[in-house]
Amino acid sequence: MNTFLEVIKDLWQFALEQLTFSDSPSVVVEAEVEPKATPIAITTQPVQAKPMTLPLHTAGTGVYVSALEASVFYRPVLTYDGVLTRLPYSTALTVLGFEGRFARVVIGDTTGFVLKDDITEQKKDIxxxxxxxxxxxxxxxxxxxxxxxxxxxxxxxxxxxxxxxxxxxxxxxxxxxxxxxxxxxxxxxxxxxxxxxxxxxxxxxxxxxxxxxxxxxxxxxxxxxxxxxxxxxxxxxxxxxxxxxxxxxxxxxxxxxxxxxxxxxxxxxxxx
The missing domain is CATH 3.90.1720.10 (endopeptidase domain like (from Nostoc punctiforme))
Incomplete structure (x- = not known):
């Protein structure tokens, strides 16, 4: 009988503890969390210097020899015994077209090729x-x-x-x-x-x-x-x-x- 009463007492004590725990207010901790900025990866292309290009001589227009002397070649290549004639500084001639670093020109009855670096369109340069x-x-x-x-x-x-x-x-x-x-x-x-x-x-x-x-x-x-x-x-x-x-x-x-x-x-x- 005593054992039965002890069991009943323990069950009652357990029930009281559970009720006490359930009635206790829950503590909720609220923390303000600052939104963390997501880093943005910026990919940049390397800036390449754009090469400066000088205006090309215009085909069909007159130009002048800007070098002390300009060699006229029979074809657009620096080759042995390929010079038709030599033109002094300030000689006027006409451009017919271009091939690489050469300009095809005509002066009088002679047609040939001169280096573009040896001529200019600008009269004021001469x-x-x-x-x-x-x-x-x-x-x-x-x-x-x-x-x-x-x-x-x-x-x-x-x-x-x-x-x-x-x-x-x-x-x-x-x-x-x-x-x-x-x-x-x-x-x-x-x-x-x-x-x-x-x-x-x-x-x-x-x-x-x-x-x-x-x-x-x-x-x-x-x-x-x-x-x-x-x-x-x-x-x-x-x-x-x-x-x-x-x-x-x-x-x-x-x-x-x-x-x-x-x-x-x-x-x-x-x-x-």
Whole structure:
């Protein structure tokens, strides 16, 4: 009997404990969880420098030789005894097409291939653009163009000289297709042309102004002056182009009245 009561007591105690546990409030812990940003993988392509390309010469247009001398090959390859002719700096020619690094060109009756690096479409890269009262020093780009055109006829570049009067005048004549057959007498300084060229073929010397002629005279100090007569007006005033008349290396284009140039006692040298 006692055993039965002990069992009943234990069951009752167990039931009370279960009820006590069930009535206890549940503790819920709420934690604010910050959303974690998901890293985004950004894939970048390596930036490749785009090669700079110069505009190609346009087929069918005129170009100029920009090298001191351009070789014309009979086919587009550098090969032994493959040169048809050689063209000097500033020679004008026409492009027919392109093959690799070569341009197919025609000049006169000759058709062949020249290196594209030896030609240019830009006339300004070949011929100077003279501005009145500008100084053309040794390193002026237009001074270098003149000397390249003349193949430094007067050996001025190694002496670091500014543009000289005789260089300018000879350049003007050659641009018009007029060349001088020089004797061996040197130096060809301003003031000496009339003496050196007297009696030479294609040379006429007079005292009346003439468009396209070279004007030369001696200054009171014995130094010479030489310039190019661009035009002659009806009143005998002249349009004179020259370098170094007042300042060394300075280009001037000016109108000189008859009264002024008459005092200079010049001569005009015509080159045909």
């Amino acid at each position: 011929f100077p653009d003279f501005l009145s009262e500008e100084i053309y020093s040794f390193n002026h780009p237009d001074t270098k163009k003149v000397r390249k055109f003349l193949k430094d006829e007067f050996f001025a570049e190694p002496l670091y000289l500014p543009l000289q009067a005789v260089e300018f005048v000879l350049f003007r004549l050659n641009c018009e297709g007029r060349t001088i057959s020089w004797p061996s007498e040197r130096p060809r300084l301003a003031g000496r042309w009339q003496t050196i060229l007297k009696g030479r073929a294609g040379i006429q010397i007079g005292v009346l102004p003439k468009a396209g002629a070279v004007m030369e005279f001696l200054k009171p100090d014995g130094t010479g002056f030489i310039g190019y007569t661009k035009a002659v007006h009806v009143d005998d005033a002249i349009v004179l182009q020259s370098v170094g008349r007042l300042i060394e290396g300075e280009y001037r284009e000016e109108i000189v009245s008859k009264e002024v140039w008459h005092e200079w006692r010049p001569v005009w040298i015509s080159v045909s």
